[in-house]
Amino acid sequence: MVSADRNLAIAAANSASPKALDDTILTDLLWLPEIRDWRQRLRSLPNHADGAWAEAVALANARVNFVLTNALDEAVRRVLPQAPGNLPTKPVRLALLGSATLAHLMPAIRVAGLRRGIWVDTHLGEFGQYQQDLSEPDSGLAAFQPTAILLSLDAHHLTAGVTAGMSARDADAALDDATARVRDAWRLAKERFHCPILQQTVLPVHHPLLGSNEHRLPGSRAHFASRLNAVLREAAEEDGVDLLDVDERAARDGLAKWHDAGLWHRSKQEILPNAAPMYGDLVGRWLAARQGRSFKCLVLDLDNTLWGGVIGDDGLEGIVLGQGSPMGEAFVAFQDHARELSRRGVILAVCSKNDEANALEPFDRHPDMVLRRHDIASFVANWTDKAANIRTIAAELNIGLDSLVFVDDNPMERDLVRQELPMVAVPEVGDDPTHYARIVADAGYFEGLSVTEEDRERTSQYQGNKAREAQKASATDLPSYLRGLEMQLVWKRFDRIGLQRIVQLINKSNQFNLTTRRYTEESVLAVMNDPEALGLQLRLLDRFGDNGVIAIVIGRLQPDCDLLIDTWLMSCRVLGRQVEPTTLNLIAQEARKLRARRLVGEYIPTKKNGMVKDHYAKLGFTVMQVDENGGNRSILDLASFTSADTFIHVTEG
Numbered sequence: 001m002v003s004a005d006r007n008l009a010i011a012a013a014n015s016a017s018p019k020a021l022d023d024t025i026l027t028d029l030l031w032l033p034e035i036r037d038w039r040q041r042l043r044s045l046p047n048h049a050d051g052a053w054a055e056a057v058a059l060a061n062a063r064v065n066f067v068l069t070n071a072l073d074e075a076v077r078r079v080l081p082q083a084p085g086n087l088p089t090k091p092v093r094l095a096l097l098g099s100a101t102l103a104h105l106m107p108a109i110r111v112a113g114l115r116r117g118i119w120v121d122t123h124l125g126e127f128g129q130y131q132q133d134l135s136e137p138d139s140g141l142a143a144f145q146p147t148a149i150l151l152s153l154d155a156h157h158l159t160a161g162v163t164a165g166m167s168a169r170d171a172d173a174a175l176d177d178a179t180a181r182v183r184d185a186w187r188l189a190k191e192r193f194h195c196p197i198l199q200q201t202v203l204p205v206h207h208p209l210l211g212s213n214e215h216r217l218p219g220s221r222a223h224f225a226s227r228l229n230a231v232l233r234e235a236a237e238e239d240g241v242d243l244l245d246v247d248e249r250a251a252r253d254g255l256a257k258w259h260d261a262g263l264w265h266r267s268k269q270e271i272l273p274n275a276a277p278m279y280g281d282l283v284g285r286w287l288a289a290r291q292g293r294s295f296k297c298l299v300l301d302l303d304n305t306l307w308g309g310v311i312g313d314d315g316l317e318g319i320v321l322g323q324g325s326p327m328g329e330a331f332v333a334f335q336d337h338a339r340e341l342s343r344r345g346v347i348l349a350v351c352s353k354n355d356e357a358n359a360l361e362p363f364d365r366h367p368d369m370v371l372r373r374h375d376i377a378s379f380v381a382n383w384t385d386k387a388a389n390i391r392t393i394a395a396e397l398n399i400g401l402d403s404l405v406f407v408d409d410n411p412m413e414r415d416l417v418r419q420e421l422p423m424v425a426v427p428e429v430g431d432d433p434t435h436y437a438r439i440v441a442d443a444g445y446f447e448g449l450s451v452t453e454e455d456r457e458r459t460s461q462y463q464g465n466k467a468r469e470a471q472k473a474s475a476t477d478l479p480s481y482l483r484g485l486e487m488q489l490v491w492k493r494f495d496r497i498g499l500q501r502i503v504q505l506i507n508k509s510n511q512f513n514l515t516t517r518r519y520t521e522e523s524v525l526a527v528m529n530d531p532e533a534l535g536l537q538l539r540l541l542d543r544f545g546d547n548g549v550i551a552i553v554i555g556r557l558q559p560d561c562d563l564l565i566d567t568w569l570m571s572c573r574v575l576g577r578q579v580e581p582t583t584l585n586l587i588a589q590e591a592r593k594l595r596a597r598r599l600v601g602e603y604i605p606t607k608k609n610g611m612v613k614d615h616y617a618k619l620g621f622t623v624m625q626v627d628e629n630g631g632n633r634s635i636l637d638l639a640s641f642t643s644a645d646t647f648i649h650v651t652e653g
Contacts, residue, residue, distance in 0.1 A: 090291070
């Protein structure tokens, strides 16, 4: 089917399949709020870039269905035919390649990008021509030069040739062949475009032939698809490919919300138009995670959010929590979900209108309380408005407001925070605690690509920061404070053990990041294999604990023997502890081993990294060039450089 025929088929399907589209006023993005004047605001979309972008992001963060999603995308593309300048993150060029009709998914992907503050340019491959697109040097894909590729292969394509009459041996051979074809596409994509790849899992559209024991029929297409998904998950782990698990999502939502046989036969649409907003959001979450824009902190209200009732009025014995009450068990389940998020690296905070002593009592004394005080990195309970307290929490944790998710049962408090702090995510949780965990999970705020040991230790790291600040407040002078920390900087070259954490830090650090260049696993491995490149990972320990890997440095030796510092990023948690000059000492030491004569430092400005504008000048570099955007380029002569004395003991790990 050629492109023109495909577009006609889409239009016909959208008008001729009432069963599939009769509920277009509905949506599965239930965590997003409804905006009553949404259509009016869309019609009034500003004509200037900055205003249009901000309003488009706000409209994308409303509960929109397939029709409204397309309307928003059309309006944005009309007002903003290309990415506006000075965005908070780099635009993405996403190519969608596959074997089914996919055009109806493109607007939802672009709008999902808006929802996360990401401008997404898209390229749609020719119907069923993904192998040719990846192979041919003069293809439209090659001209597009994607920075991310989504491979969407339909279940019929991947199970072609599988029949119920197959022996187990033949079914195994077919599985190996299907897996090899997919992995070959991954290989081509990586070799040609060196960008992240997202592989859609197989949607379970085939009907069972045997029933509950379908696994006993080797040639069952339903069972084959299930086996293929399992194998693809293992292969993706080996090949560094990420997955879009539509099979798991369809299992949760019900297959009928994702697939309709009528649309498949009419126009080869495997994914229903009504599922497009959710499909797009899944892709948008992945793009955000790839750019380090997933949320970091879950901020929790207390009364009627973590327990039923009002602790100040009902007392410890009167709140609803724990066994013996359906609602009490629901609150326990939500607390358990929050604690599990904490265990995988999400920071927990409390923001409550309460007297602090009353608010703390359940954490210390209630036997059914799952969350305890040590689980909470920032605890703010007072009678100040919650928007102000959320600002306090962000400042205390030293993270951006756009890293916070705020959960509160009170709709007035939710609306206040949305109005005052539009960058904070506020899920529409309602007042039924049985749904709180599902809504937070469905929203995908904390989408991740991997989990490191630093993630698991994050809460204890923030607790350690509190202890450090307490010591700083009690110290009579700064040198005494720094000496008392007993700091140790442990460094080593990039290695495969730390690979995930290195990539994670590079792609999520925005404030103390001199260039904000992003790296994939492949590009980090290239640094490791380059004898004229320098890749350093730095871990900071002190008497209060392990801060984890807190800095990444990448340098490249130039033909003139200058070492260009391509990347220098640090965790803001360790600022003011002499880590910066100590890191420079280390860079100079290792640069000399590469026979470098000078260090060259670049500062490329973004909306978030203004704090490091004068970083190199403060360290003794000579600023040689300042560009019209505020960026600069600085030089340090290694022949005359003398290492700074600090209170940090440096060791190689």
